Amino acid sequence: MTPTPTDDPTGFSGLALRTELLDALAALGYEEPTPIQREAIPPLLEGYDLLGQAATGTGKTAAFALPILQRLPQGNRGPEPTALVLAPTRELAIQVSEAVHRYGRVLGARVLPIYGGQPIGRQIRALERGVDVVVATPGRALDHMSRGTISLGSLQMVVLDEADEMLDMGFAEDIEAILQETPEDRQTVLFSATLPRRINTIAQRHLTDPVRTQVKEETTAPGEAPLVRQSAYMVPRAHKPAALGRVLDVEAPKAAIVFCRTREEVDVLTETMNGRGYRAEALHGGMSQEQRDRVMGRLRSGTAELLIATDVAARGLDVEQLTHVVNYNVPSASDTYVHRIGRIGRAGREGVAITLVEPREHRMLKTIARATKSRIPIEKVPTIADMQSRRLELTRAALHESLLEDEGSLEHVRVVVETLADEFDVMDVALAAVKLAHEAGGPAADEEEIPEITVRPEREQRGRREAPGRSGGRGRPSSGGMTRLFVGAGRSARIRPQDLVGAIAGESALRGRDIGAIEIADRFSLVEVPESAADEVIAALKGSTIKGKKAVVRRDAR
Structure with missing residues (x-):
């Protein structure tokens, strides 16, 4: 199907969204749609099913959240949800839920995340009071369905977010079971970073004549890349301000620009960095031209050393003094990344490009590296x-x-x-x-150690997992930085590696790629997880089931 194009492709006002949503986006500091939002929102508003190829960091949450909120009726609404979003992990379910709540607060949208590791009684009570949008991990959604505590009969839209990740974690059967209980005339949206054959099979079975959309990547011609040293730091979201401060302390830039996604993020980070002792200035679309001129004057004169800005506000800026560019989030497209780092490394001078990467954005960073033919090594955050x-x-x-x-x-x-x-x-x-x-210089602004996140190549990660029929010996030591958990279920319970990966990733904050070697014996299994997350995984699995049964989970004694 070919959806009706919008008249204004540059702003949210051209996407036919209701006034309340436009006001909410403006208040949050969103200045213009990302490519995936520009392509996905119009056909979704017109009622088409959609198959979208978009990685984390491209703005896909708003691409499906805004159409969901667009159709919420005014006034009193029934108790049953009208939209269901399925996400592979607890972390993503929470993030999506928070985003939908922010966009829909002005509409009184009732949004509920349901996932493992949280008391189910609290979720049941919230469902009884009535919700508009449910964001769920597949396992917990099925749990509520079996208990009869959630009704899917009034659903108008179902979203499969990061569908390829859900399939990798063994949720294919769960997704099928959930979709079978939803209305046939529902609108179905599927977002995936990649489109392997399995994704296309699901799309053919459950999507009706879908619009296909993709965030297109642009490559850089040979010889056009600036002289830039590129690096990235893997950092949990809560520790990003501290990590940015430490990296800048070590780099000691003459002048740097930090790119953020929204005005709100710009303002908060500017205040944080000033508190750390940097002379930071904010620059975003909510400022007058006179304010912008003053900020740029301070940067060019050396009075300010750090400019924190949105892409829209920084357009057309040419500051000769810039030595560093920082992506506070992974850019939504490779051409954005190339444009940003093109501001430095000119006239034979080396510049430095730094990207802070949340664990779930790692795939997007690799996509950018491939598209730009760049090497972006993952460095360790200074301790x-x-x-x-x-x-x-x-x-x-x-x-x-x-x-x-x-x-x-x-x-x-x-x-x-x-x-x-x-x-x-x-x-x-x-x-x-x-x-x-030395002590007169003051203590570190953040005395808390930032957790180190180790990312193994995906090929190595897959190679470390044992096949279902292989028992393996219990005497083999765990890998460095990993600890081994004993799970009281094995081949006799028809446990497969993907069942264990799906249970752990669905009930804890870990992702599938964080899990190490898996050994399955007849009556038990051994799973390697990061030492720092072992207690969380044990606590999460104690309150959940694997293949529908409770299982003993503890640290391996040997």
């Missing part, structure tokens, strides 16, 4: 020890500079040293002076 060493080096450099100055500038403090030298060794006096100078 507290790294930052202490860095500050100590700065102290040494400051003392060295002071010693190189005119000797007369130190004469007024000579009496202090001579007096102390009568009582203490001169080396001890120097050590104490350096210690005081």
Whole structure:
């Protein structure tokens, strides 16, 4: 089907959204649709089914959330949900739910995430009070269906978000079972980062003459890439401000621009970085031209060293002093990435491009690296020890500079040293002076260690998993940074590796790629998970089922 095109492809106002949603988007600081939003929203508003190829970070949540909210009636609404969004992990279900709530708050939208690891009684009570949109992991959705605590008879739209990830985690049968209980005349939306044969099979079975849309990637011609050192840091969302501060402390840019998605994010991050001691300025579409001119003047004069901006506000800016570009989030498309880093590395000078990547955005970063034919290595976020060493080096450099100055500038403090030298060794006096100078710089702005996230290549990750029929020995030690869990169910219970991956990823914050080797014996299984997440996984699985049965889960004793 070919949907009706919009008259204005540049702004949300051209997408025929209701006024309340446009006001909500403006308040949140969204200035223009991303490519996937521009392509997906019009056909969804017209009622077409849609098959979209879009990775995390492209704005696909709003692409389906806004059409869901568009059709919510005014006034009192019934207790049964009109939209169901299926997501592969608890983390994604929460994020989608929060996004739908933000967009639909002005409409009084009732949004409920349901996932494992949360008391089911609380979810049941919320369903009884009435909801408009349910965002669920497949396993917990089936649990509510079997209990009769959720009704799908009034659904108008079903969304399969990150469908390829759900299939990789073994949720294919669950998805089929859920879709069979939904109305035949529902609107069905499927988003997937890749479109393997299995995804197309689901689309052919459950989507009716769908509109197909894809975020197209552009490549950079040979020789056109700027002289830029590119790197990325894998960081949990909650630790991104601290990670940005540490990376900038180490890089010490002369002038840097940090790209954010929304005005709200720009304002919050600007305040945070100023609190850390940076001279940061905000730049977004909500500012007047006079304000923009003042900000740029401070950056060009060196009064400000950090510009935090949205893409729209930064268009047309050409700042010669820029040495660093930071993507606070993975860009939604490779051409955006190329355009951003093109602001540095000019005239033979090397620039630095840094990207902060949430674990679930890793696939999008790899897509950008392939499309731009770039190498974007994943670096380790500086630790507290790294930052202490860095500050100590700065102290040494400051003392060295002071010693190189005119000797007369130190004469007024000579009496202090001579007096102390009568009582203490001169080396001890120097050590104490350096210690005081170092501590005068202040403690680290964030004394909490940032969790390290290790990303293994996907091919290696798949290779580490054992086949269902292989029992493996229990004496083999766990991999570095991983711990092994004992699960009291095995081949006799028809447990497969994908069942264990789906249960863990569906009930905890881990993703499928975080899970290591899986060994399945007749009556038990052994699963490697990151040591830092072991207790969370054990707690989550104790309150859930695997293949419909409870199973003992604990750390492996051997």
